[in-house]
Amino acid sequence: MRGVKHPLVSVGLPTYNRPDGLHRTLMCITGQSYENLEIIVSDNCSSGDETYNVVNEFMKRDPRIAYFRQEQNKGPVANFKFVLEQSTGEYFMWAADDDEWDEHFIQYCTEEFSRLGEDFVAVMMEAQYFSHSGLYDFFPEGEAFYGSNLDDISD
Numbered sequence: 001m002r003g004v005k006h007p008l009v010s011v012g013l014p015t016y017n018r019p020d021g022l023h024r025t026l027m028c029i030t031g032q033s034y035e036n037l038e039i040i041v042s043d044n045c046s047s048g049d050e051t052y053n054v055v056n057e058f059m060k061r062d063p064r065i066a067y068f069r070q071e072q073n074k075g076p077v078a079n080f081k082f083v084l085e086q087s088t089g090e091y092f093m094w095a096a097d098d099d100e101w102d103e104h105f106i107q108y109c110t111e112e113f114s115r116l117g118e119d120f121v122a123v124m125m126e127a128q129y130f131s132h133s134g135l136y137d138f139f140p141e142g143e144a145f146y147g148s149n150l151d152d153i154s155d
Helices: 019-030 050-059 076-086 105-116
Strands: 009-015 037-043 065-069 091-094
Touching: 009 019, 009 076, 009 105, 019 037, 019 050, 037 050, 037 076, 050 065, 065 076, 076 091, 091 105
Parallel strands: 009 037, 009 091, 037 065
Antiparallel strands: none
């Protein structure tokens, strides 16, 4: 798409002790159809080397990833704030260390922002939850997920 502006999108990915979910999320983000990304991973002092090993595996193949390990656990709010402060992109989005996104998710978001102009913000509130046994029900707008019956949410 010659002549089309592709602004840098920063994806902040705070993590703590969830290497399997982090691996899945990094697979989704690095596999996005939109490629002009910086992926900022902040490890909130996970125990052991598993989290670092997962990120290092991806950094060997993808130079868009920056990894930071906090010297002590500062709590989730500080870790979310840290990745935001490290970002340099025109757009910023957070990803949880257990997210799975459609491969065109970032592309669709940036296309919509380009269409709408500079005075817009996107906030995602709805989600679908998966377990090893399949897809949980979709939560309609306004219905809090914690008010629903999710017996196996930890799967």
